[in-house]
Amino acid sequence: MTRNIVYIKQAIGDETPAAVYNLSITETLNELSTLSFTFDNDAQDKVAAQMMSPQTRVLVPEVGQWFRLTNVNPISLGKTRAYQVSAVHVGTDLHDKYVEKRLSNTQSLDACMKLITDGTGFKYVIHDTFKNYSFSDGFGGDFADSLLMNTLNSDFGFEFYFDNWKIHIYKKLGLLDQFVFIDGYNASKISWTEDYSNIRTYIKGLGKQRDNGTYAATAEYKSPNADIWGIKQAATVQDDRFTDSDSLLSYIKGQLQDYPIIQYTMERAEFEHGAKLSDMNSVKVGNSGLLKDRLGIDVDTRIVGMTYYPQDSKQTDTLTFGNRLFNYAHNLAMQRNAKKMNQNIVSSVKQLTDDVSTMMNNGVWYIWS
Numbered sequence: 001m002t003r004n005i006v007y008i009k010q011a012i013g014d015e016t017p018a019a020v021y022n023l024s025i026t027e028t029l030n031e032l033s034t035l036s037f038t039f040d041n042d043a044q045d046k047v048a049a050q051m052m053s054p055q056t057r058v059l060v061p062e063v064g065q066w067f068r069l070t071n072v073n074p075i076s077l078g079k080t081r082a083y084q085v086s087a088v089h090v091g092t093d094l095h096d097k098y099v100e101k102r103l104s105n106t107q108s109l110d111a112c113m114k115l116i117t118d119g120t121g122f123k124y125v126i127h128d129t130f131k132n133y134s135f136s137d138g139f140g141g142d143f144a145d146s147l148l149m150n151t152l153n154s155d156f157g158f159e160f161y162f163d164n165w166k167i168h169i170y171k172k173l174g175l176l177d178q179f180v181f182i183d184g185y186n187a188s189k190i191s192w193t194e195d196y197s198n199i200r201t202y203i204k205g206l207g208k209q210r211d212n213g214t215y216a217a218t219a220e221y222k223s224p225n226a227d228i229w230g231i232k233q234a235a236t237v238q239d240d241r242f243t244d245s246d247s248l249l250s251y252i253k254g255q256l257q258d259y260p261i262i263q264y265t266m267e268r269a270e271f272e273h274g275a276k277l278s279d280m281n282s283v284k285v286g287n288s289g290l291l292k293d294r295l296g297i298d299v300d301t302r303i304v305g306m307t308y309y310p311q312d313s314k315q316t317d318t319l320t321f322g323n324r325l326f327n328y329a330h331n332l333a334m335q336r337n338a339k340k341m342n343q344n345i346v347s348s349v350k351q352l353t354d355d356v357s358t359m360m361n362n363g364v365w366y367i368w369s
Contacts, residue, residue: 004311006037008048011055018048020085023312025063027285028305029173029322030149030159032089035060035067041074041081049074049083058087062310066090066164091162094122094145102140106132109156109169116144116152117167124167130156136208136240159286174286174302181266181281181319183293188267190293195261200234201226205252207242217242219249223258264291264301264321283319291321 003019023037035058041049052072059066067087074081097120103111109130117124133155140147148167153160159173181187207217215238222231234256242248281289288302302322309315 003039005061007059007061008051009057009059010051010053014051016047016051018045020311023060024307024309024315025060026305026307028320029285030153032091032162033065033067034089035087036085038082038084040077041083049081052083052085057090058085060310064164068092089162090164091167092145093165094120094148095143096120097144099140099142099144099147102138104135104138106134107139108132109152109158112139112147112152112156113167113169115140116147120144121165122167123165124169126169128158128169128171130158130171134241161285172286174284174288175282176288177290178287179281179283179289179303181289181291183266186281187291190264190266190291192262192264195263198257199225199229199232199260200256201229201232201258203234203252203256204236205242205248206236206238207245207248208240209238217245217248219245219252221249221253221256223256225258229258264299266291266319266321267316 003021004023005017006020006023007015008018009015018039020037020039023035025033025035027033037058039045039048052069052074054069056069057066058069067089069085069087071086073084075084094116097116099116101115103115109126109132112133113124113126135155139151142151148160152158158169158171160167160169161173162168181190183190201223203221205217205219205221206215207219209215226232237252237255239248239251242251283303283306285303285306288300290299291301292298303319304322305320306317308317
């Protein structure tokens with residue numbers, strides 16, 4: 001069992017190295033990374049065991065990131081205990097601030113970020129240019145992390161990641177054409193799931209409500225896919241930001257999921273000549289590239305999540321790719337092919353039945369031994 005070193009630091013400032021095993025990190029687009037590992041409270045790690053307390057943080061030197069403890073589960077091994085530890089990236093510290101103040105009317109992303117980080121240890125860098133946003137009910141009145149991840153993220157349309165206590169904001173993370181994964185060569189176990197449960201093909205929108213109860217803007221949209229799936233109505237959207245019907249129509253179109261969700265996963269592997277996969281491809285959350293296998297998959301896709309083992313090259317990492325748009329033409333071709341195969345089966349069964357009937361009528365019998 002291979003052990004590697006992490007550094008554990010208590011809230012009061014004491015720090016100690018710990019020899020751990022089974023360490024893994026999971027990264028997901030626009031979410032905080034998580035960490036898990038195990039260590040034994042033997043002579044080498046007795047101090048680390050005593051440091052398992054609230055607000056203790058862990059540094060993983062291979063990635064240079066700090067994590068806050070969330071769960072510790074000691075399990076008896078007889079004379080010692082194994083500590084199974086879970087932690088979340090220190091970006092979670094942003095939850096320590098509740099933003100009582102509210103910004104009203106139209107605001108810049110910079111003004112909003114200043115509000116949620118003021119008085120905290122967090123800094124931020126806005127790498128791209130974003131249009132100002134009009135808040136109908138003002139901005140604030142929630143925890144700082146929720147305002148970042150659930151409000152600003154969708155309102156301004158950005159993606160982000162934490163580098164310890166610094167927040168990096170982009171219109172879109174990652175680069176194009178950064179990898180080619182081929183099942184059986186430099187990847188294995190490519191699989192996918194298709195989710196049909198949330199298909200909606202029709203939506204209504206209501207804009208700012210006037211004092212008399214009417215709306216300054218209304219819109220409705222029926223997806224062309226209604227001809228395929230039928231009319232499946234989504235919840236009506238009411239948004240006081242809109243006083244123009246054309247703008248409202250454009251907005252509600254983007255809120256409609258009129259196709260199945262298709263998501264791919266795969267395990268990472270090594271090239272045949274022994275080079276690590278990361279030496280040949282840029283494997284980072286947000287990067288896009290090509291995913292291929294020998295059974296018909298050939299898609300451009302994007303890495304939206306990964307679980308990896310930075311201290312153990314023998315462990316198999318797992319990648320999760322972003323949702324792929326449903327290809328109706330391909331699906332229709334599959335349906336037609338299935339229908340043709342079914343017709344061929346029916347034809348073959350009918351021919352077999354006719355042959356048996358002919359043999360019986362002609363008095364031809366086979367004796368099986």
